[in-house]
Amino acid sequence: MLHVGLAHFLVVAAALFSLGAFCVITRKNAVGILMGIELILNAANINFVAFEHYSAGGLHGQVFALFVIVLAAAEAAIGLAIVLALFHALRSIDVTRAAELKE
Amino acid sequence: MAQADRRGSAAQKILIGLALLSALGLAAVIVGRILIGGMPAEGLPAEQRTGLLFQVGRLFELGQPSDFLWYGLALLTLGSAAGVAFSRNIIYSAFSLLGAFLGVAAMYVYLGAPFLAVTQVLIYIGGVLVLILFAVMLTSHIRDVKVTNSALxxxxxxxxxxxxxxxxxxxxxxxxxxxxxxxxxxxRTADIGTAFLSTYLLPFEIASVILLATLIGAIVIARKDDPADAGGPPSPADGQRTRAEAPSQETR
Structure with a gap:
């Protein structure tokens, strides 16, 4: 009954994804939005590895999750560089105030 | 006289010791009956035993101890994620992210992916989280809760x-x-390495190129524009200054 199976991991990943989506939708702070994206990517990774472990076998899930981690790191670096540039331009990282690409 | 006293006191001690021993034995029997549920329990099937130990054992029949630990870790993950999503202070959000990443790493361990768990800790906690904390502390007026994490x-x-x-x-x-x-x-860590260098060689190389592009792009985007050399050909003074600065940068 309480034995942990595939569905348990899927439910945790679903909750993680929902919380990340909530974070992305409601935050005005650009860094907060990036945090929500990280949560969503983590949820997807859990799904990759859980399906590999319980349903698919092989290694593809882990390899995909590793690629996702690499791309998430790249996305965080670029995103935070953009946030810093935005802060230098506007003295604020409120995404509702960032409407122009160039000063 | 004194010898007899001593003998009497020795007999008293023996008596007291015997009484203590029997009391201990009685207590052990009582505790054993509570824990195991009496001698007839030996022949009974597991479901009908009433002792406390069997009750605890039945609790474990619901799931392994590792299962209960998993529920704790899931609670940590989701609680931290909820903290990220609902916290009114962006600093608290950033530190909650630590718990979420750690919980996800623990999930990887449960899923038989230890290499991925270590990678998660190294890259997410050691890299992404530190970057996010940097961004938070460099950009926002941290003390102003309303400004830093207002919601819409x-x-x-x-x-x-x-x-x-x-x-x-x-x-x-x-x-x-x-x-x-x-x-x-x-x-299966060795298998992952083999897969990266055989089946997934092309994506692996593309990922390295992407990381290089990210490195350069992040520096270019986040660099503070020097108003002195913004636009126009560099004046001779600029060139002299760069040449003069170059050795000092090398020695650094």
Whole structure:
């Protein structure tokens, strides 16, 4: 009954994804939005590895999750560089105030 | 006289010791009856035994201790994620992210992916989280809670949250997923390395190029524009200054 199976991991990943989506939708702070994206990517990774472990076998899930981690790191670096540039331009990282690409 | 006294006191001690021993034995029997539930329990099937030990054992029949630990870790993950999503202070959000990443790393361990768990800790906690903390502390007026983490669209956000959670949970719980037979957990880190350098060689190389592009792009984007050399050909003074600065940068 309480034995942990595939569905348990899927439910945790679903909750993680929902919380990340909530974070992305409601935050005005650009860094907060990036945090929500990280949560969503983590949820997807859990799904990759859980399906590999319980349903698919092989290694593809882990390899995909590793690629996702690499791309998430790249996305965080670029995103935070953009946030810093935005802060230098506007003295604020409120995404509702960032409407122009160039000063 | 004194010898007899001593003999009497020795006999008293023996008596007291015997009494203590029998009391201990009685207590042990009572405790044993509570724990195991009496001698007839030996022949009974496991479901009908009444002792405390068997009750605890039955609790463990519901799940392994590792299962209970998993629920704790899931609680850590989701609680921290909720902290990220709902906290009013962006600093608290950033530190909650630590718990979420750690919980996800623990999930990887449960899924037989230790290499991925270590990678998660190294890259997410050691890299991404530190970057995020840097960004938070470099950009916002940290003390002003209203400014740092104000929210908009709480209603639509809550609708999306509940809709996603409900739909995905129903799908995850209701679908008859294909189940592999349980395999023993083995370390497959070497296989991952082989896969990266054989089957996934092209994506691996592309990922390295992407990382290089990210490195350069992040520096270019985040660099503070020097107003002296913004636009126009560099004046001779600029060139002299760069040449003069170059050695000092090398020695650094």
């Amino acid at each position: 669209g709480l209603g639509p956000g809550a609708v999306v949250l509940l809709a996603c959670l409900g739909l995905l949970t129903v799908v995850a719980g209701g679908t008859p997923w294909k189940q592999l037979p349980a395999a023993p957990l083995t370390d």
